[in-house]
Amino acid sequence: xxxxxxxxxxxxxxxxxxxxxxxxxxxxxxxxxxxxxxxxxxxxxxxxxxxxxxxxxxxxxxxxxxxxxxxxxxxxxxxxxx
Numbered sequence: 001x002x003x004x005x006x007x008x009x010x011x012x013x014x015x016x017x018x019x020x021x022x023x024x025x026x027x028x029x030x031x032x033x034x035x036x037x038x039x040x041x042x043x044x045x046x047x048x049x050x051x052x053x054x055x056x057x058x059x060x061x062x063x064x065x066x067x068x069x070x071x072x073x074x075x076x077x078x079x080x081x082x
Contacts, residue, residue, distance in 0.1 A: 025038070
């Protein structure tokens with residue numbers, strides 16, 4: 001993500017179902033993610049990884065931009081750097 005020009009803060013140690021990354025971007029993301037120049041919370045999962053109930057509730061209730069990504073390509077698409 002940093003190589004794609006994003007700022008990245010690793011937040012996986014925060015716990016309490018908070019997403020793994022806070023990513024700042026100036027890219028042009030798809031409209032379903034966010035607007036340019038904002039922050040996106042990213043939950044990183046493997047291809048078959050499941051969200052915990054707490055993670056699911058956090059993402060459901062969070063009013064800002066948040067996404068679950070399962071690959072580098074998905075993360076790049078989320079920040080408009082595909």
